[in-house]
Amino acid sequence: MNLDIRLPIGILFSLLGGILAGYGLLGDASRNEQSLGVNLNVGWGFVLLVFGLVMFVFGRRAMREAGRKTAPRS
Amino acid sequence: MAGIDWLILSLYIVFVVGIGFALKSSMKTSTDFFLAGRAIPAWVCGLAFISANLGAQEVIGMGASGAKYGIATSHFYWVGAIPAMVFVGIFMMPFYYGSRARSVPEYLRLRFDEKTRGLNAISFAIMTVFSSGISMYAIAKLVQTLHVLDGPFQRFGISSSRIFDFAILISAVIVLAYTFLGGLSSAIYNEVVQFFLIVAGFLPLTWIGLKNVGGWTGLKARLDPSFTHSWVGLGHAHTNRLGVEWFGLVMGLGFVLSFGYWCTDFLVVQRAMAAKSMSAARRTPLIGAVPKMLFPALVILPGLIAIALPTQPAVPNANLAVMAQPQGQGIIPYKVDANSGKPALDKDGKPQLDYDLAVPNMLLHYFPPGMLGLGLTALLASFMSGMAGNVTAFNTVWTYDIYQSYIRPNATDEHYLWMGRVATVFGITFSIAAAYMANRFNNIMDMLQLVFAFVNAPLFATFLLGMFWKRATGHGAFSGLLSGTAAAAVHHGLTLPAGAAAGIKGGWLGLGLVHTYPSEMAQNFWTAIYAWTTCFLVTIFVSLLTRAPEEGKLVGLVYSLTARPEEEPLAWYARPAPLAIIVLSATVLLNIIFW
Numbered sequence: 001m002n003l004d005i006r007l008p009i010g011i012l013f014s015l016l017g018g019i020l021a022g023y024g025l026l027g028d029a030s031r032n033e034q035s036l037g038v039n040l041n042v043g044w045g046f047v048l049l050v051f052g053l054v055m056f057v058f059g060r061r062a063m064r065e066a067g068r069k070t071a072p073r074s
Numbered sequence: 075m076a077g078i079d080w081l082i083l084s085l086y087i088v089f090v091v092g093i094g095f096a097l098k099s100s101m102k103t104s105t106d107f108f109l110a111g112r113a114i115p116a117w118v119c120g121l122a123f124i125s126a127n128l129g130a131q132e133v134i135g136m137g138a139s140g141a142k143y144g145i146a147t148s149h150f151y152w153v154g155a156i157p158a159m160v161f162v163g164i165f166m167m168p169f170y171y172g173s174r175a176r177s178v179p180e181y182l183r184l185r186f187d188e189k190t191r192g193l194n195a196i197s198f199a200i201m202t203v204f205s206s207g208i209s210m211y212a213i214a215k216l217v218q219t220l221h222v223l224d225g226p227f228q229r230f231g232i233s234s235s236r237i238f239d240f241a242i243l244i245s246a247v248i249v250l251a252y253t254f255l256g257g258l259s260s261a262i263y264n265e266v267v268q269f270f271l272i273v274a275g276f277l278p279l280t281w282i283g284l285k286n287v288g289g290w291t292g293l294k295a296r297l298d299p300s301f302t303h304s305w306v307g308l309g310h311a312h313t314n315r316l317g318v319e320w321f322g323l324v325m326g327l328g329f330v331l332s333f334g335y336w337c338t339d340f341l342v343v344q345r346a347m348a349a350k351s352m353s354a355a356r357r358t359p360l361i362g363a364v365p366k367m368l369f370p371a372l373v374i375l376p377g378l379i380a381i382a383l384p385t386q387p388a389v390p391n392a393n394l395a396v397m398a399q400p401q402g403q404g405i406i407p408y409k410v411d412a413n414s415g416k417p418a419l420d421k422d423g424k425p426q427l428d429y430d431l432a433v434p435n436m437l438l439h440y441f442p443p444g445m446l447g448l449g450l451t452a453l454l455a456s457f458m459s460g461m462a463g464n465v466t467a468f469n470t471v472w473t474y475d476i477y478q479s480y481i482r483p484n485a486t487d488e489h490y491l492w493m494g495r496v497a498t499v500f501g502i503t504f505s506i507a508a509a510y511m512a513n514r515f516n517n518i519m520d521m522l523q524l525v526f527a528f529v530n531a532p533l534f535a536t537f538l539l540g541m542f543w544k545r546a547t548g549h550g551a552f553s554g555l556l557s558g559t560a561a562a563a564v565h566h567g568l569t570l571p572a573g574a575a576a577g578i579k580g581g582w583l584g585l586g587l588v589h590t591y592p593s594e595m596a597q598n599f600w601t602a603i604y605a606w607t608t609c610f611l612v613t614i615f616v617s618l619l620t621r622a623p624e625e626g627k628l629v630g631l632v633y634s635l636t637a638r639p640e641e642e643p644l645a646w647y648a649r650p651a652p653l654a655i656i657v658l659s660a661t662v663l664l665n666i667i668f669w
Binding site: 003005008009011012013015016019020023024031032034035036038040041044045048051 | 078081082085086089092093096097100118263266267270274278282285286439440441442443444445448
């Protein structure tokens with residue numbers, strides 16, 4: 001299989017996390033009344049962003065290694 | 075839903091379909107399409123293994139049960155899943171993965187005979203099509219109830235009566251797109267994405283809900299103790315919320331139903347068969363068991379919190395009208411009768427709670443725009459993972475076990491790959507038809523699900539004897555399966571849960587009642603116990619009367635005639651046996667904590 005699943009997961013969660021965190025930072029505080037005053041968008045968005053970046057790094061490294069193994073030696 | 079929520083939802087859809095496109099070029103042979111080329115790492119298979127089982131009905135249904143029965147619902151995980159997952163990984167996977175079988179029905183042909191395979195393949199194919207139809211129906215109903223699409227439909231001037239059709243169509247098209255393009259690999263990869271999304275959507279819900287009620291201690295203080303203990307009161311069926319005694323629970327759910335599902339259902343076993351090595355295949359259910367044992371925190375606790383919250387006029391959520399319904403208990407509204415528009419009453423004339431809204435209402439209650447989009451996307455992801463599981467299991471069983479066996483043997487591999495894609499299309503088309511059937515004739519669906527339960531209940535006896543008793547014969551297995559199913563039907567036809575009328579709930583044989591169970595759950599568990607025992611005994615009896623199978627043909631298929639699988643040089647924690655011990659110990663610990 002020429003796709004490491006961590007790569008798309010990494011990109012998707014980095015984007016989701018980035019969007020949530022950005023949205024949470026820009027909005028006003030009244031939006032957080034529902035969530036007990038906690039800015040869930042910022043907090044959880046940041047967690048997802050970190051998770052996404054870690055997955056991305058591992059996925060890219062694995063795919064590079066796989067590529068090196070299969071590529072013909074020059 | 076706000077613009078940000080739509081953005082999150084669309085991003086998810088782009089990714090799942092994109093993965094299908096990315097894998098399209100890898101689909102060169104039928105093995106690539108149906109078995110993912112047997113090249114998937116263990117952790118990916120493990121997450122797909124539980125994700126395929128975690129459909130929307132599970133997320134919604136477990137939350138509902140949490141609100142209704144309390145933490146005892148976790149028996150469906152700690153008793154009704156983990157032991158069976160460990161068993162299939164340690165003891166059964168060597169035969170599934172090690173034999174030449176490409177599917178579970180094909181194992182039955184190698185081990186027993188053609189008729190046993192045919193019975194299993196055909197009933198399984200029908201069941202998967204109907205199950206994915208029923209889950210499609212459930213998600214479309216949910217979209218309707220939550221008014222997710224009302225805003226956009228109004229804007230474009232489309233009648234809101236078309237929302238159901240639209241939800242069915244769009245969900246079918248998305249799942250079709252990625253399973254058609256990338257086959258099992260695409261389904262498995264997406265199940266991993268969906269697994270992480272479900273966790274991402276529900277973990278913060280549990281966190282904020284617990285924070286609100288003062289943690290587990292606070293939750294215990296708000297609820298009757300019967301909600302917060304899983305084993306206390308199980309000595310007798312009348313002293314716990316489930317209405318089952320411990321023996322019926324452990325034998326019926328923990329042994330017969332759970333092993334029957336996790337150890338024989340191709341939908342989950344297929345994920346392990348796609349693993350890249352024998353040890354990866356054996357580790358698949360064990361790795362899956364780790365998050366599985368923690369899922370009660372994600373899917374059951376929100377239900378408990380929903381019922382524990384003070385009954386309150388909830389904060390109205392933008393564009394979503396569900397909270398305007400009449401309040402019931404906690405944030406769970408009363409059930410509304412679809413015909414009269416008034417609260418639906420139970421047999422004592424009391425209004426019923428609509429427990430299925432526990433989890434959706436929790437999302438609406440706590441999540442601001444942004445997080446709400448993530449939560450709803452998680453719900454949608456759970457639905458898709460369950461449906462794709464059914465679709466990929468269906469197209470494999472159809473192509474290998476029905477089409478190649480009975481309709482067109484000896485065709486080229488290319489032809490079977492083509493057939494797999496065609497089967498994906500008509501499998502989903504049938505599922506759509508089943509979804510509309512569920513919408514029009516609810517009773518037919520209840521009846522079908524009952525018949526499926528009768529067919530499934532005896533299965534594990536057949537596999538157990540097949541794998542561990544070399545004397546079991548094809549005639550024995552076939553007659554055992556039929557008589558087990560018959561025993562289930564007869565038992566159900568002669569018993570009733572307390573307070574129910576004869577009909578779909580039981581007692582339909584019209585010969586009077588042999589026993590009245592304290593609850594429907596107890597009746598189901600005991601139906602399974604009777605079916606399993608009958609199948610077990612009849613298989614042994616008929617096997618002894620018929621000619622023993624040739625031992626030479628059973629190598630690799632029966633325990634006593636198969637060499638133990640060789641262990642690869644792996645770190646101790648990655649080997650199946652230590653992993654199994656860790657998983658089982660942790661499960662025991664959880665049972666003690668929530669005793």
